[in-house]
Amino acid sequence: MSRTDPLLTVRALAKSFGANQVLKSVDLDVPAGTVTTLIGPSGSGKTTLLRCLNGLEVPDAGTVAVTGGPTVDFGGTVPKRTLGELRDCSAMVFQHYNLFPHMTVLENVIEGPVIVQKRPAQEAIADATKLLERVGLAAKRDDYPFSLSGGQQQRVGIVRALALKPKLLLFDEPTSALDPELVGEVLSLMKQLAGEGWTMVVATHELQFAREVANQVVFMDGGVIVERGAPAQVLGSPREERTRRFVQRLTHPM
Amino acid sequence: MTSEELSLVFESLGPIALGAIVGTIPLALASFALGLVIAVLIALMRLSKIGIVSGIARVYISLVRGTPLLVQLFVIFYGLPSIGLVVDPWPSAIAAFSINVGGYAAEIVRAAILSVPKGQWEAAHVVGMSNRVALRRIILPQAARVSVPPLSNTFISLVKDTSLASLILVSELFRATQEIAAFSGEFMILYLEAALVYWVICLALSAAQNRLEKRLDRYVAH
Ligand SMILES: Nc1ncnc2c1ncn2[C@@H]1O[C@H](COP(=O)(O)OP(=O)(O)OP(=O)(O)O)[C@@H](O)[C@H]1O
Ligand SMILES: [Mg+2]
Numbered sequence: 001m002s003r004t005d006p007l008l009t010v011r012a013l014a015k016s017f018g019a020n021q022v023l024k025s026v027d028l029d030v031p032a033g034t035v036t037t038l039i040g041p042s043g044s045g046k047t048t049l050l051r052c053l054n055g056l057e058v059p060d061a062g063t064v065a066v067t068g069g070p071t072v073d074f075g076g077t078v079p080k081r082t083l084g085e086l087r088d089c090s091a092m093v094f095q096h097y098n099l100f101p102h103m104t105v106l107e108n109v110i111e112g113p114v115i116v117q118k119r120p121a122q123e124a125i126a127d128a129t130k131l132l133e134r135v136g137l138a139a140k141r142d143d144y145p146f147s148l149s150g151g152q153q154q155r156v157g158i159v160r161a162l163a164l165k166p167k168l169l170l171f172d173e174p175t176s177a178l179d180p181e182l183v184g185e186v187l188s189l190m191k192q193l194a195g196e197g198w199t200m201v202v203a204t205h206e207l208q209f210a211r212e213v214a215n216q217v218v219f220m221d222g223g224v225i226v227e228r229g230a231p232a233q234v235l236g237s238p239r240e241e242r243t244r245r246f247v248q249r250l251t252h253p254m
Numbered sequence: 255m256t257s258e259e260l261s262l263v264f265e266s267l268g269p270i271a272l273g274a275i276v277g278t279i280p281l282a283l284a285s286f287a288l289g290l291v292i293a294v295l296i297a298l299m300r301l302s303k304i305g306i307v308s309g310i311a312r313v314y315i316s317l318v319r320g321t322p323l324l325v326q327l328f329v330i331f332y333g334l335p336s337i338g339l340v341v342d343p344w345p346s347a348i349a350a351f352s353i354n355v356g357g358y359a360a361e362i363v364r365a366a367i368l369s370v371p372k373g374q375w376e377a378a379h380v381v382g383m384s385n386r387v388a389l390r391r392i393i394l395p396q397a398a399r400v401s402v403p404p405l406s407n408t409f410i411s412l413v414k415d416t417s418l419a420s421l422i423l424v425s426e427l428f429r430a431t432q433e434i435a436a437f438s439g440e441f442m443i444l445y446l447e448a449a450l451v452y453w454v455i456c457l458a459l460s461a462a463q464n465r466l467e468k469r470l471d472r473y474v475a476h
Contacts, residue, residue, distance in 0.1 A: 056376055084382075091380055098377035102395045112381030115391060144472065164381060 006067060007032040007199045008053070008168060013062035013074075015048055022048045023059070024223040030168070030201060030216075032067070035194045037210040037231075038203040040220035041246060046203035049220070050170045053201065055087040066090075066167060090168040091161035095177050097153040099145040105132065105156050106141040112164045124163070131159045135189055151182030155189055162193075169193070171202040207250055211235055219243045259443055266434045266444060270427060270451055277426025278455070282413045285348050289355025289412075290405075294394075296360035297367060311360070318357025324418055326350045331422040347419040355412055362404045366397035399470045406463040410456050417452075427451060 008030040015023040022045045030036050038046040051057035053064060058074065065071040069089040070082050100108050106128055113124040132138045135155045145153055154174055161169055171190070175183040187209050194200060194213050204210065210217050210231050217234040219227045219242075227234055227243045238244040255263075299311035318326075331346040341349070370393050378388035420429035431448040435441050 054380065056379060084384075087379065088382055092376075094373060094377065096373060098371075098373040100374065100377065100392055102399070111391065112383075115387065116382035160381065 005032050006030065008067075008201075009063075009065040010053070011063045011065075013049070013052060013059050013064065015045075015052055015057060015059045022223050023052065025062070026220075026223075026225055028218065028225070030199060032199055033197045034215040035200045035202065035213050036216045036218060037214040038201065038218050038220060039205070039207070039210060039246070039250075040226075044220040045223045046220055047172050050092065050172050050201065050203055053086075053168075054090050054092050054170055055083045056092070058083070069167065088164075089166060090170050091164045091166040092170045092172065093154070093157050093161050093174050095173040097145075097150075097157040097177075099153055099156055099160070101145050104142050104144055105137065105148070108145070108156060109160050109163045112160070117164070128159070128163055131162055132156075135159055149182060150178045151185045154178065154186045158186075158189060158193075167199065169198055169200045171200065171204070173203055173205065176205060205250060207235055207247065219246065221246070255443075259440065262438060262440055263443060263447055266431070266438075266447060269430045269434060270448060273425060273427040273430030274451060274455065277419075277424060277430070278413065278416050278428075281344075281347055281351070281416045281419060281424065281426060282409070285351030285416075286355055286409050286412055288348065288352035289359055292352060292356025293359035293363050296356055297363035298389075300360065300364050301367065315357050315360055318354055323350070323354050323415055324421070326354060327418055327422060343419070343422050343424045346422055347416070347424050351412060351416065351419075354415075355408060359401075359405060359408055362401050362408065363397065366401035367393060369400050370396045402463070402467055402470060406459070406466075410459050410463075413455060413459065414452060 006029050008028070010026060010028040013023055013026040013028075014021070026045075026049060028036070028049075038049065040046055048057060052059045058078065061075050063071060063073045063075075064086060066086065066089040070085040072078055072082055072086050100111065103111065106125065109128040109131065110121070110124040113119045113127070114121050129138065129141065132141055135158070137152060137155060137159070140148060140152065140156075145156065148156065158169075158174075174190070175186050178186065183206070187206060190200070190202070190209070191213050202209075202214075214231050216228060217231045218225055219234060219238075219240070221242050227238060227240045233239075234243060235247055238247060296311045296314055299307050300315070302308045302311075327347065327350040330341060330350050331343065334341055374392055374396065375388055378392040383391065416426055417428040419426055420432060423429070428448055431444050435444040438444070
């Protein structure tokens with residue numbers, strides 16, 4: 001797939017929680033092999049958008065289409081199986097890692113491949129071991145998550161997502177629960193993945209990461225996409241006042 | 255204590271211990287195992303979004319907790335025959351005790367399931383699991399850890415409650431004691447002896463509980 005082929009196409013996506021309309025007709029195109037960062041103030045709907053893409057939240061209306069996967073129209077009732085197919089297209093990396101605390105690092109990583117995808121255990125273990133070596137955690141494979149640092153846990157979280165071999169990686173503020181000195185190790189891993197051609201959608205407050213790694217920056221506010229474009233444009237010379245103020249506030253917090 | 259009393263204590267220890275080994279302990283184990291299965295089922299029903307299903311579970315729990323265990327036991331053993339259902343002492347006792355444990359432990363299991371963070375369900379779904387698989391692989395193992403202390407207490411209570419089975423002719427620890435007491439007339443000594451045996455069993459169970467908790471702690475931060 002070349003960079004211009006869309007991998008993910010979202011149209012008119014809407015989601016409310018009771019009277020609170022959190023997503024109002026969101027359109028989004030994510031070309032294959034590119035990195036899209038979602039930025040925006042707290043409560044703007046970044047997490048909700050990611051969760052809708054992964055079927056953790058069921059939108060009220062709109063369509064989500066994945067090339068080589070399902071096209072789901074949330075206007076009607078969506079069969080459970082279709083939702084499952086959509087979910088299988090992507091893997092989410094969580095802010096708080098959400099590793100399985102009762103399983104070792106290796107068990108966390110092979111759980112999906114072996115139990116759900118029914119891959120042979122030996123093969124899954126070999127794959128997982130390779131991935132863990134890549135992120136420098138081979139020595140930790142038999143440890144339990146509680147004994148790892150936040151940065152290590154998040155790298156395991158990323159490996160767990162990679163092991164599922166999804167088309168799309170979703171990250172919800174993957175570094176915002178980390179101590180500042182641990183942020184770098186996670187961001188540099190994500191940068192590597194981008195370099196390998198993974199398609200990624202990343203909600204983040206790390207503008208530096210957006211500047212260096214993203215192909216597209218999407219600024220959300222109040223459930224709508226206010227502005228989108230190349231990082232240099234959206235972060236460097238935003239067209240919209242709201243974007244400008246948000247970027248300024250993040251860059252110069254005082 | 256006279257030497258006669260002392261030798262009565264030693265002579266009776268055999269039959270009383272035998273009552274514990276062939277009566278009390280297997281009765282408690284079987285009832286607890288069955289009761290746990292009931293508890294998990296009732297807890298899951300109670301958590302169901304379907305109104306009737308959770309309603310049935312709610313009524314079950316309320317009935318079990320709102321009526322005396324002795325009455326439950328008598329309904330099964332002495333009550334059922336009058337509608338033509340004769341159940342032997344052992345099955346009656348196991349039925350009554352497991353129904354009872356099921357009611358109490360269901361609330362423990364339910365609370366334990368709810369105590370597992372929502373993020374665990376979400377992570378399970380992300381790796382592709384259905385609710386059923388997520389429950390079995392991710393949620394219940396973590397809930398089990400949380401429910402070990404309260405379930406151990408339930409089990410220890412059950413061990414003591416099995417003495418009620420003596421009233422429906424199950425030969426367990428307390429019934430063995432009663433028989434010797436009636437024969438010898440030494441009620442004080444023998445009932446204290448029975449109490450002591452129950453106490454030793456419960457101490458052993460508490461020790462086992464501690465070891466189990468330590469083992470399960472291996473993946474929890476300290
Ligand atoms: N399960 C839910 N039930 C009710 N309201 C919700 C739920 N999830 C999110 N919301 C609401 O939706 C809105 C958007 O939340 P969301 O988490 O998507 O924002 P966000 O952009 O990710 O914010 P943050 O930067 O703080 O993570 C908020 O007003 C939030 O209160
Ligand atoms: Mg968020």
